[in-house]
Each structure stands twice: as C-alpha cells, then as structure tokens.
Amino acid sequence: MPNYETTPLNKLVRGPKRASYDQEQIYRILDKKFLCHVAYTWNGKAIVIPTAYGRKGDRLYIHGSLKNRMMSCLSEAGEACISVTHLDGLVLARSAFHHSANYRSVNIFGKVRKLEGDEEKMQALECILNHMVPGHWKHVRQPNDKELRATLVLEIAIDSASAKIRSGGVADEKEDLDLPIWAGVIPITETVGEPEYDPFLPEHIKAPASVLNYVKNHQP
Amino acid sequence: MPNYETTPLNKLVRGPKRASYDQEQIYRILDKKFLCHVAYTWNGKAIVIPTAYGRKGDRLYIHGSLKNRMMSCLSEAGEACISVTHLDGLVLARSAFHHSANYRSVNIFGKVRKLEGDEEKMQALECILNHMVPGHWKHVRQPNDKELRATLVLEIAIDSASAKIRSGGVADEKEDLDLPIWAGVIPITETVGEPEYDPFLPEHIKAPASVLNYVKNHQP
Numbered sequence: 001m002p003n004y005e006t007t008p009l010n011k012l013v014r015g016p017k018r019a020s021y022d023q024e025q026i027y028r029i030l031d032k033k034f035l036c037h038v039a040y041t042w043n044g045k046a047i048v049i050p051t052a053y054g055r056k057g058d059r060l061y062i063h064g065s066l067k068n069r070m071m072s073c074l075s076e077a078g079e080a081c082i083s084v085t086h087l088d089g090l091v092l093a094r095s096a097f098h099h100s101a102n103y104r105s106v107n108i109f110g111k112v113r114k115l116e117g118d119e120e121k122m123q124a125l126e127c128i129l130n131h132m133v134p135g136h137w138k139h140v141r142q143p144n145d146k147e148l149r150a151t152l153v154l155e156i157a158i159d160s161a162s163a164k165i166r167s168g169g170v171a172d173e174k175e176d177l178d179l180p181i182w183a184g185v186i187p188i189t190e191t192v193g194e195p196e197y198d199p200f201l202p203e204h205i206k207a208p209a210s211v212l213n214y215v216k217n218h219q220p
Numbered sequence: 221m222p223n224y225e226t227t228p229l230n231k232l233v234r235g236p237k238r239a240s241y242d243q244e245q246i247y248r249i250l251d252k253k254f255l256c257h258v259a260y261t262w263n264g265k266a267i268v269i270p271t272a273y274g275r276k277g278d279r280l281y282i283h284g285s286l287k288n289r290m291m292s293c294l295s296e297a298g299e300a301c302i303s304v305t306h307l308d309g310l311v312l313a314r315s316a317f318h319h320s321a322n323y324r325s326v327n328i329f330g331k332v333r334k335l336e337g338d339e340e341k342m343q344a345l346e347c348i349l350n351h352m353v354p355g356h357w358k359h360v361r362q363p364n365d366k367e368l369r370a371t372l373v374l375e376i377a378i379d380s381a382s383a384k385i386r387s388g389g390v391a392d393e394k395e396d397l398d399l400p401i402w403a404g405v406i407p408i409t410e411t412v413g414e415p416e417y418d419p420f421l422p423e424h425i426k427a428p429a430s431v432l433n434y435v436k437n438h439q440p
C-alpha cells in the first residue's frame with residue numbers, strides 16, 4: 001500500500017522519527033479502535049468531540065442525530081480532522097524531561113460528504129457497527145425507515161493522514177543513567193470484561209459468535 | 221462545588237439527560253485520565269491532537285516543545301477546547317439504532333495563557349507529572365535550565381465545561397424486547413500491567429511507592 005504525501009497539513013514537525021505516512025500502518029491503527037475525536041469549527045472556535053466511527057477502504061463513517069451540532073458544522077465546512085489514539089504505556093524516565101507515553105495515534109484530514117441515499121446510509125451504519133464488533137450487524141434488528149431518517153451519516157475521505165507512534169523503553173540522558181532513580185515502563189491496555197446479559201433476555205438466547213469473539217480478542 | 225453556567229457553547233443539545241455541569245463530577249472525570257484531545261485552528265482548519273495534561277484547581281496544564289504547532293496556535297488564539305473521554309463499555313442493543321457506548325466525557329472551554337516565569341513553569345510540569353502518576357515528581361530528576369527553556373507550558377482556565385455520561389444497560393424499544401436477539405453490555409476498562417524495569421537499572425533500585433500505588437490502583 002502507498003504512503004500519504006507529506007504536506008504542511010499532515011507533516012510531523014516535532015518527533016519526526018515517530019512519524020509514519022504508511023497507509024497499511026495507518027489502517028491498522030484505525031481498525032483497532034472505534035472511538036475517535038473530531039475537530040470542527042463553531043462560531044469561529046475549534047471544538048473537539050468524541051464519537052464512534054467505522055472504516056471501509058479510504059473512507060471513515062460517523063453518525064449522529066439530525067440536530068447534532070458537530071454533524072451540521074462538519075457537513076457545512078465540507079472537511080474534517082479526526083484523531084484516533086491508542087495509549088500503550090507510561091514511560092517513566094529518570095528525568096522529568098524525558099517522561100513520555102507509548103502510543104499509536106493517527107490524524108486524518110479529508111473531505112466530508114453527507115450521505116443522502118437510504119442504501120448508502122444503511123451500508124455506512126453496517127460499517128460502523130461491524131467496525132465496533134466485527135460481524136455483529138447480521139445479529140441485530142436493522143434500522144427501519146423512521147430510524148434511518150432520524151440518523152445523519154457523514155463520510156470522511158481519508159485524503160491525507162499521518163501516524164505518530166512511540167514504543168519501547170526509557171530514553172534518558174547518558175549522564176543520568178547512574179542516578180539512584182528508578183526508571184521503567186508501565187504498560188497500559190484497553191481490556192474488556194465478561195458480557196453482561198440484558199435482564200429481559202429469555203434464558204435460551206445466548207451471545208452470538210460476534211460478541212464471544214470480540215470478548216476473546218480483547219481479554220488480557 | 222458549583223455548577224458551570226450553561227451557554228450555547230457548553231450546553232448539550234443532544235442527549236440532555238446525559239449532561240452534567242457539576243464541577244465536582246467534571247473534576248473527578250478529569251482526574252482519572254491524563255490523555256486529552258485538544259482542538260486548535262491552523263490556516264482556518266480545525267485540527268485535533270492528543271496530549272497529556274494535569275489539573276490544579278480550575279486550571280489545566282499542557283506542555284510541548286517550542287516549535288510545537290498546536291502550542292503556538294493555541295497561544296496565539298488565546299483560547300482552547302479540550303476533550304477528555306473514558307470509554308466504559310459497549311452497549312449492544314437488539315436494534316442497530318439503540319447501540320451505544322458507556323462513557324464519561326468532559327469538554328473544557330477556556331482562556332489560554334503561556335507561562336513565562338521559571339517557577340510557574342516548574343510548578344505546572346510538577347502538576348502534569350503528578351497528575352499522571354500521583355507523587356512521582358519527587359522521585360525523579362527535575363528539569364534543569366536548558367530543559368525548562370526548551371519547554372513551552374500553557375495554562376488553560378476551565379471557564380466553561382460540560383460532562384456527558386452514559387452508564388447502565390441496554391435501552392431497546394419495548395416492541396423489540398421479544399425478538400430472538402441477544403442484547404447486553406461489554407464492559408471496557410483501561411488496565412495496567414506490571415512495570416517493566418529499565419535494563420540499565422542497578423539491581424538495588426526498586427520502583428518507588430508512586431509507581432507501585434499507580435499499578436495497584438489500575439489493575440483489574
């Protein structure tokens with residue numbers, strides 16, 4: 001897969017050694033998370049809001065209600081910036097200055113299109129749900145006309161992107177290595193617990209494979 | 221503690237039942253995380269970037285290098301919007317429409333001030349480090365003049381804020397309850413592993429109480 005072209009918009013000026021423009025790596029980071037933070041402009045102010053997303057090819061999909069301020073602002077602006085961040089650890093150095101975190105983060109910049117057709121909206125909603133829990137869409141009741149009409153779906157083209165990644169150990173100054181100070185990394189992971197069954201479920205209905213797989217793949 | 225005044229800037233239009241403007245609750249959400257997403261404007265575009273923060277009273281502190289684009293843009297704009305999000309679970313309903321997440325998220329809006337004095341910069345760096353790992357600042361080598369000069373520190377006043385919180389179980393339509401479809405919640409937590417000691421550490425140097433407490437407080 002190709003690299004994203006570096007431009008003043010996506011190029012990492014600070015920490016260039018941690019930068020990647022590799023599409024495959026960027027997709028991998030996007031696909032292991034479903035929570036993103038979206039920036040938009042409202043009344044001349046830059047605002048950031050968390051929301052769920054799905055990816056299909058070089059497109060991201062987000063959804064919200066018709067009255068959602070972020071959705072309307074993005075739709076009007078016609079472009080979006082989205083950040084997806086995995087926190088992998090705390091890097092505790094001997095010096096305060098070299099404290100850091102291990103992380104994988106991606107920034108996406110691209111054109112926004114409001115989906116109008118029922119079919120493309122339905123496919124985008126399927127994409128978002130299956131991005132959260134792979135294969136789960138076919139196990140649920142799909143949106144009816146009223147629900148579909150009440151949902152605004154935006155498509156964001158991944159026109160430009162960059163990843164910033166830090167991994168590994170502590171990077172202290174050489175002259176600090178002999179100080180009597182502890183240093184190390186505390187790993188951080190997002191883990192899931194056992195599914196809590198809805199109390200109204202009849203006993204014979206068990207969790208589908210999509211749920212069991214999701215839990216298995218995210219337990220420590 | 222008081223409530224933040226609701227204005228068009230911080231008022232939740234969507235999902236008002238999930239809204240809170242309670243300062244104590246907002247501080248609690250801020251204090252259990254150290255990763256935030258900051259929105260800023262660059263060349264007329266709203267951009268979002270993850271970074272670490274610390275809180276002291278009604279102020280947040282973030283830091284970066286002198287050449288950091290986000291820091292310069294925020295400093296010039298004189299105001300910032302910051303989002304902090306805890307993901308607590310996936311809410312898998314019978315209908316696609318009622319799928320949701322459990323989360324606690326906070327939005328902060330406020331004036332930005334670039335710290336100029338060495339002492340206030342040092343105190344802010346202490347705040348950020350102790351916000352990550354409580355009590356750890358006193359166990360590390362503190363910044364020297366060169367490091368302090370190379371670090372830009374911004375103070376963001378929490379002038380306005382709101383929290384959005386969803387917890388609990390599935391909220392399906394009544395008529396869907398009899399469908400032969402599984403529904404439930406998958407809990408999600410950020411957990412930490414055992415500290416990985418830096419390989420250059422002499423054997424007699426053990427992890428300080430701050431590290432051991434942090435790990436103990438974040439293990440499942």
